[in-house]
Amino acid sequence: MVLVLGRIITVASGKGGVGKTTLVANLGIALAQKNFKVLLVDADIAMANLSLLLGMQASPITLHDVLVGESSVEDAIYEGPAGLNFIPSGLSLESYRRVDTERLESVVREVASQYDFILLDAPPGIEKNVMSALAAADEILLITIPTSPSIADVLKTKIVSQRLGSSPIGIVVNFRMGEKGEIKDDDIMKMLELPVYGNIPFDLEVRRSFMQQNVQPVMVRKPTTPAAIAMRKIAAKVAGIKAHEFLAEEKKQGFLSRLLAMFKRGKKKPSK
C-alpha cells in the first residue's frame, strides 16, 4: 500500500511579532473551509500561543508530552475551528525543559498521510527549536513585514531552511500600510529570490480578534475584513486554486456555516 503524505509546510520568519501564528491559524481555517483536511502544529515549543489564538485554552495532552515520549501523537490532536485539527504545545516551562525537538519531524510524518495540509507554526530566530521546525517540513512559507530589518532576518531563515534541505516556496508580506518607506514586492522578490504569495494589509480587526471574551481568529469572527480576504487569497495560492474561485464559494457558505464552525470550536476529536 502506498501512503500519500499531505503537504507539510512550516510558516517561519526571522523576527518575532510579524504575524506567523495569526497566519497559520487563519490559513488553516481558510483551507479547512474549502474542505481540505488540515492539521495545525504549534511548533513554537517555548512560547506557544497558537492554542490561545484558536480560543482553546484547555489541552490536557500537548506536543510536549508527545516529544517527551509520554503520549502518542493521536492523543494530542484536537478539533478546532472549521473542522481543522490542531496539536497544541504545552505552556509549562518544566515540560519544555524535557522536550526533544529533534523528534518533531518523525512525529509530524507519523500523521502526514491523514491530512492534505500540515501547517507548522515555527518560533522566531534560527536557534535549535527553529531548525527542528524547519527540518520537519518539506516546504517553508516565509512571512515578513515590509521593512529592511525584517527582510534581512527572513533572508537568514531562508538560507538556514535551504541548508536543512527544506524548500522555501514563497513569502507573505504582512502589515502593509502603503507608506513610501515600505519595501515593494518587486524588491522583496529580488532580494529573497522567492515569489510574493500575498500582501496582508494592516487591519485593526486582526488585533481586535485577540481582545474578545472568547478569542476567535479573524477568519471566523470577521471573514470579510481586508486581512481575512488577503489571507484567503494566500490560502488559494498555497492550495493551487484560483483566488476568485476560492472567494466566490466562500461567499456562498455565508453566515450559517460560520455559526456551525463556531459551535464546533474546542470539541475534542474522538479517539481513534
Next chain:
Amino acid sequence: MAVFGFITRFAAKVLAVDSTSLPEQQLAMIQDVLAGQKARVQGKEAKELLTCLKRKHLVNSITLHRFKDGLVFSSSGNGMQESKRGTEVVNFVKRNFENTDIVTLRTGKEWIMLMPLQSSFYVVKANSTLSTVELRALAKEIESVFKKKHLS
C-alpha cells in the same frame, strides 16, 4: 516649541502626510549579504564538492567514510586518519553508553562531531556545535550530491 510640535503632528495626521522613505543603504547591505551567501555546489571531484558543502554549511571540515566500499572523502587532507580515530572514539563511547547517536568533542579551538549514519561515518569540525538536525541535513545533502555526480 511643544505647541509647534503638536501642530505639526496634528497637521500630518489630518493631511495623512507620509514622512517615511525607502532605506536605500540598508537594502544595499542586504544585497551584499545575499551575494556572499550563495555557495553553489559545483565541481567534479569529491574533495571539491565537500569543500563547497563545507562553505555552504559553515563548517571547518567534512570527512565521510563509506563502509560499503571503504572509500574516504575529505575536505581536508587527512581523512583516513580522522575517520579511523573517530570510529574508535564512537565505538568506545557506545560500549559505555548504549544508544549513543552522535559524539561531540571540544578541542582547544573547535568542536568535532562524530556521527555514524546508516553505512557511513561522518567527521564534521566546526567553530560551534551542530545539532542532530543540522548534521543529518548535511549528510543527506552529501549523499544526494554524490548520487547526482555519480560518486556513489
